[in-house]
Amino acid sequence: MWNELRNLTDDIDYGTPPRDGPMVTLEIDGETVSVPHGSSIMLAAASAGRPIPKLCATDMLEPFGSCRVCLVEIEGRGGYPASCTTPVIDGMKVRTQTETLKKLRKGVLELYLSDFPESELVGGWSEFHQTIIGEGVTTHPFDGSYNHFQAPIDASNPYFLFDPAKCIVCSRCVRACNDIQGAFAITIAGRGFESKVVASQDQSFFESECVSCGACVQACPSHALVEKSLFEGDYVHAESVKA
C-alpha cells in the first residue's frame, strides 16, 4: 500500500503551479494532452510524460522565464518561447525536441557551465547536474576565466550553507522566500555578471531577516543552497582546495 502512494507522488516537478479551469487540449510532440486552462506548456508536457528541461522553473513557484532552457517551438508562431511562461491554447501543436531547440539549449547550458566549478560536476545529483547530463552538455568552449569560484561560502546558518560558486542566479530562492514564506529576506544584488544572491542588506544568512524555513534550500536547483547535514565533516570549497 505504501509503495503505491510513493509511486503516486514520486515527486514529479510539473514546472509551474497547477491551475483550475476548463480543460484545454493540445499536442506535445504529437501526443495529445488535456490540462486546465491557464496551465503552462511546461506543465502540459510534464503531464504528457515528456518533461522539458528547465532550471528556473519549479511547480511551487510562479514561472519567471529567466533561464532560457525550456524553449519550445509552436506551430504557426515565430521564435522559441519559454514553455514555462507560455499558457496553453486549444489545438496548439508544440515541439519540444527539435535539432534547433537542442542547439539553443546547448548554447545556454554551456554558458551556465562556464561559471560552474568543474571539479563539482562529477558525482553531483542536483537538478542542474541532471539537466546538463540529460542534455549531454559536459564541456563548454569558453575559457572560463570569468567566474565566481572564489566567492566566499556563507556557512553562518547552522542548518544550510550558501556556496555562490554553484549559484546560477535563477532567483528560485528569492521567489521562494518572497512568495512562499513571505520573509522577503533574499534578493539579487548587482547587474549582469555581478548579479548575486544576497540575504537582506548583503548580510550573512544568520544575521539577515531569514527565518530559516528552508524554502530557498528546497527551491535551489544547483545545491548552491544546501543542507549541511548532507556533508560529512566540514564543507570544503572544491576550488579553494585546488588553490
Next chain:
Amino acid sequence: MPNPLKPEKSIVTTCAYCGVGCGFRAETLNGKIVRMIPWKEGKANHGHSCVKGRFAYDYYNAPDRVRTPLIRASIADPWTPVSWQEAFDHVAREFKRIQGKYGVKSVGAVSSSRCTNEEIFLVQKFARAVLGNNNIDNCARICHSPTQFGLTNTIGWGAASQHFDSILQSDVIMVVGANPTEGHPVFGSLMKRRIRQGAKLIVIDPRRTETVESAHCKADVHLAIRPGTNVAILDSIAHVIVTENLYNANFVKARCEVHEFESWKNFVSSEKYAPETIGPLAGVNPEDIRRAARLYAGGPNSAIYYGLGVTEHSQGSTGVMCLGNLGLACGMLGREGVGVNPLRGQGNVQGGSCLGSWPHVFSGYRFVTDETTRKSFEAEWGVPLDPEPGLRLPNMLDSAVAGSFKAMYIMGEDPVQSDPNQHHVIAAMKAMECVVLHDLFLNETSKYAHVFLPGSSSLEKDGTFTNAERRVSRVRKVIEPLAGYEDWEITVKLMNAMGYKATYNHSGEVLDEIARLSPAYRGMSFDLIDRIGSAQWPCDENAPEGTEVLHREKFPRANGLGTFMLTEYVPTAERTSDRYPLMLTTGRILTQYNVGTQTRRTPNSLWHPEDVLEINQQDADERGVKDGQWIKLTSRFGQIELRAKISSRVNPGVVYTTFHHATSKANVVTSDLSDWATNCPEYKVTAVDVTPTNRAEITSSNIAIDASAKQLEPAE
C-alpha cells in the same frame, strides 16, 4: 568532497512539532536520518516547512536521550537502570499496592498532545479499563480545553470549522490571541500570502507581534488590548455588529436558535459593552473596535483564527464562546473562506481532545456517565467501567497535596515546567508514592519521578496525528526505537503487566479500535491514509475520504442549530496593584517549541539562547532597567530572573516573555487562577513588577540536571 551525499531512502511522515502537522519526507542514508524535506503532497503544508520541522529534528539522537528504563525507591536516590520487564513489573506492583492501600481512585494517568492518537487512546484505556477509574487527563487541559467547551456550546464541535487552504478564500482574517508567524509558521506564511493578495487583517493581541506587521503584511486594525480584556473587547465588537445592524439575519433565522439570538442581542446591545465604555477599559481606541466590527461583519468571507491568547484566561471558555457567537451572528460558518478556527499548539492537541483523554468523556466527546456509550466500551474492552467522571490534572495535583492521590502515569508531559504555579506542582509530585514518567529525556518532572520509561520519538514509531484542521496524517517509523519499544507498545506492556490482556500486532489495529468506538473516526484506517495521504474527520460512510469544511448544512447539535451564549465580562481576580503594577503575558518564538525539550537540544537555540522579558521603554526608564540587563520579575506567586529587552512590541503597562527554557522557570510566577469552566490555567495574565538586579544564583531544587541541560545549549 564538494558534492553533498545523496540520501538513499525516503519515508513520508508527519512533523511532531506544532498543530499545523506538516508532511515531510524523512530521507535516510545508511540508516541515519540526513534530512527532512517538506512533502509537496502534504495537504497541510503543500511542500512548505519551518525551521523546526525542516531542520530541528536531531534532538532524537541527543546524547542525553534515555535509552534504558530507570527506577528508584525514593526521589532522593540515584536512578538505577533496569530491564524493561523489571520496570513494567515494578510499576504494576506499585500501582496495585497503592490502589490496595488508598483505593482504586488514588492512581491516574496523563497523556500528551505530542503522542500519537493511538498512544493517547491507549493511555485513556489504561486508566479506564486497567486502573478502573476515569482519572485521565491530557495537556490540552492547559491550552485548549476552553475550545472544547466554548465551541461545543455554540457551534457543536470543539474543532476548527475549516481546512487551512480555506484561508485563501477569505476576505477578512481576524486573528485573536495568536501569533501564527511564530507559533504556526507554515500556516502563518499561507495567511500572509492571502494578505498580500489583498485580504484585510484584524489582530487582537496585547503585543505588536510579527503577525501585526512584517514585510508586505500589515494589520488593518490592531487592537492592542490590555491582557485579560478579551471578552470585553469581543462583546464590544458584538455590540457594534448588533447595534449597527451588521449581523446576518437570514443566516440566524435559517441556521440558529432565534430565541437565543434575541437574548444574546439584547445582552450585547447593553451600553456597558459600547466601544466608548470598553475602549478605555481595554486600552484601545473605541473607533478601532468599530472598524474591526464593521470589517468582520462586512466580509463577505471573514475567518477567525485564535490561539492560547483566548483560551488561557480565567474567562477562556467565555472568550471562545464570544468567537462562536460572532461567527454565527455574521453567518461566517459553513462554507470556504469563513469559520472559527483554533490554532492548536502541539502536533496532536486535536487528537488528544478527540480520543477520550478527558476525565468526563470517552473518545468522540461522549460522556462516561452515559450508559449506552459506556456499554459499547465495556463490550470492546471486556471490563466494567466507572460511570463517575474522574479527576482533572489540576485536581489530581490538588488531591496529591491533600493526600488522597498517590500515583500517576505521565506520558510525554512535563507538568513541573509547563503547569502553572510550579511550587504547588512540585509539592504534589513530592506527595505521591509512585510517579511514572514516560518520556524521551529526563526533565523537570523526572526530578520527582520514581520510574522513568524511555519513550520513542515520532521518527521511531507508527501511528497518526490529528492536526489543527482535524486532519489525520500518518506518523511512520523511519528508524528503529532507540530504547527498544514504540511508545504504544510500552503502554500495552504496562497493561499486560497489570494483568489486563491486550494484544495489538501493530498500531494500525489501535486505530481500528478507535474507529470502531468513535463516530467521527469511523472511516479512519492506516489503509485509507496510505491511499489518500490524509483525511479530516468526520470520516465515515457519508464522507469516506473525510470532511474539509464543517457545518455546511447544520450544526452538530441535537436540533442542528447553532446557539448563542451570554458572555458576561468578568474581570480576572488577578489585578495590578501598587506592588505589582505591570501585566505579564506569555507567548512563543519561532525557533523554540513549547518547553523546549526538543528544540533546546538543537542549534535552534542559537537564535533564542534564553528567554527574555520584553518591556516598554517607558516602564524600563521608570525602573532604571537597561536593555540586556538582568531583572527580577516578581508576582504574587514567585520570582524569577531574566534579561530585559526593551521593545516597542509591548505597550506601557505590559511585559512579555516566553517559557521555552527550563532555567527561566516562567511558571514560577504565573498565577493559580484558571478558566471557570475547564480549569485551563490563566497563563496570559499575571500582575508583576520588574526590578533591576545583579544576577543571583539560580535557586533550583536540582542544579545538576539544569547544568546538563545547559551543556546542550551553545555557548553564549
